[in-house]
Structure formats: C-alpha cells, structure tokens
Amino acid sequence: MFYAQPEFTVWKQYDPSTCFRRLVTWKRLACSGFRFNLLTRPLSDVLILASGSPRRVEILSGAGFQLEVVPSGVDEKKLFTADTDLPRAVEHLALSKAKSVSVSRLNRYVLGADTIVVLDHRVLGKPESSGQATAMLNALSDRNHEVITGVAVIDPMGDSQTISVRTLVNMRRLALDEIANYVASGSPYDKAGGYGIQDRSFAPVTSYDDCYLNVVGLPMCATLELLQGSGLFRSDMLSTNICGGHKGLEGSETVVGE
Template sequence: MREAGFDVNVIPADIDETPIPDESPFALVERLAASKAQAVAAAHAQTGEIVLAADTIVTVDGEALGKPADDADARAMLRRLSGRTHQVATGVCLLRAAGDDAPAAQDVFSVVTDVTFYDLTDEEIEAYVASGEPADKAGAYGIQGAGGRMLVRGIDGDFYNVVGLPIAEVVRHIRALTA
C-alpha cells in the first residue's frame, strides 16, 4: 500500500479464525477480514481513518487449505495441488471511522484468482519443502518466492491477490469509499 502512495500503520488483529460449520471458503475470508478490521478500528481508529484488513485462503475442490501444520502436511498439500488449477481468494474489508464530515462506512469484498501448478515430481516437492518457504503460507506455497518460480504454471487473475492483497482493486475501493 505504501507503493500505491498510502501512509500505513500495520496493526495485527487478534481474532478467532475458526470457520463456521458449512461456511464457504469465500464467505470465510470476507468474514475474517471484516472481523479483523472491526477489532483494529475499535481499538485504534481515529476520526476519518480507513482501516484495511484482509485474509487470504487457497481452495481446491471447494476445500480450504490453510497453513501446513508441518512438513508432511506441506507435502500433502503440494501433491494435492500438483498438475491442477486451484483458487486463491482474498477477502478485504475497508472500514472508515466516522469523521467530522463523513459517516462511518464499511466495504467488504473478495477477489479470486485461479492458479495452475505444473505436475510436480516428488523431488521438486521435497526440495521446495526443504527450503522452508511453505511453512507459513496458505496452501503451502508463496507465489512471490521460489514457489512462483518452481511450481506455478500460470495464473488467471490478479497476481498480487495471490501474494495476499489485490492492491489495484483495494485502491479502487478506497477511492469509492472516500469519494
């Protein structure tokens, strides 16, 4: 967001990220983004400030893939994604605190990008897991690092969404919220 010309402060939100039974992955990321924004706004937002919160998830066959629990889990996720197209969904919430000349406002939306993996060999999966990169990534890969160079055959949609924040879309929503 700094590259887009915004002055930002990063404030982690401590919320319960447990999925609701039968909640779709897409509804989950929007709900979590809204919960994060509301938690931060309640504790930190100043008059007229905009709070931005996001949550990203990888889905395949309608099932959410979170961060791997361990290396074995990372291997299993990568095998499941191998040779297939999956979706990366980012839920975003923009929350504007009430100001002198503007009421409070909230905008919640999501962006979905299709990502296709190469057919991966066991050796490729082992080398990638050994790099440590999958450990803290939803779906056990990061497109902005070695994962993007080694695993990803192509994408249909917003690259930055797969990184974790669809910046161009967010900027457009901020402009609409502040117009």
C-alpha cells in the first residue's frame, strides 16, 4: 500500500522494486508536493488464468497461486507461415487471450498462454480429429521437434509483459498400435502436437533440452519472472524452488527416465 500525506491515499499491488514503473499519475502527485511512504506486505491477489488448460491450472496451483479460471475463447487456429516469427506470434496470441479476459476483469492480474509444436517449420496445434491426431503422432515419431510457449501477463494498471520459451524435444519411435490406442483414449485432443510429455503410460519423449514445464504447457520460471515484474509475485514468497524440481532447466539435455 502507498499513501500520500496529508489526505490522499493510493492503493497499488506492485512489488516495491517495480512500483513506480510507468506510473505517470503518481509522478505528478509527487511533483505536486505529496510524499509517498512505502508499506510492504505479502502479495496474495487472485490470478486470473485466461486458459482452460488443466495442466496450467495444476502448475500454477501447485506453485501456491490462488486462481480464477476464465477461458478466453480466443481462436487458437492462428495461421503461421514459414517466415512467421513464431516466438513473437505465440506471445501475441497469449496476449490476445489475456486481453480478451481482462476487459471483464478490470484491475486484476490476468495471465494468458499459448503453446505450439513445430516440426520442419510446420506448426502443429491441437488435433481436431482422430485422423489429425494420428497424422501428427506419425510425423513426430522418432524425430526431434520444438515446443514454443508464449506467456503474457496484464497487471491491474493495464500494463502488459510477454515472454516465450523454446524447448527441443526428441520423441521415441512410436508403433502404429501405440498411436491408435493413444488416439482412441482421447488424450491427444487438448494438447498441441497431440501428445503430453507427462503421459507416463504413453511416455512418448526420450529427451528434452531445457524446460520440462514448457513442454507441459507453462514454463514456470519464465512465468514467475513476468509475475514478479508485474508485482504479483516475490521470490521470497516461495517455500520451494519450483523450477529446481525438474531436470533439464539449465540448458543441458535431459534423458527422460534417468
């Protein structure tokens, strides 16, 4: 909380280290003779998640965030061409999701995210049919591909920040009957590329380079960086090292199962 003497009070949920970022109104008040005093307290606002992804809900809830889940309704079938700047494109799509929700959740923290799988410069989104799911998994089988997730945060002042993370993934050779059974289970349909690295019974991934949670759907270390910059999160609020609990987050290849 910030207050100005003698009788003007301003409430703002910013981390002390970033509280004056682009706050022109506050600067005008200061120049007019108001004196701002800083009071710190835990930052525990509810985070609006502009996504219905159960994996993102699980990741954020597991980190201790209080969530309100509001799926954005933004069309994810964005057309990506061979010359598209994919990291920028997924950041833009994540921001579009956050903006679409923030209009009905004013003065709140809103987080949007979008994940794509890239194989041979071709973007694989979520399959819409068994045929698409089967084709995606056949194409990914015994190949390296890239997973890119864009994350966007809008703070209560309407300021936004975005970031994207790329992870190189190696998939094992998948037998045709494995693919058929996995598709029949219904698991591919809500996942970019038609698979989940966390699906232990299917276990499609042999190794990955860098961030495991990025492949799941939300790169937590990068997300915390954004939330800290927007004032919702402070590093001293965590009781455990969220990112340290997963291998492969330091840039070296991780072999799944080791």
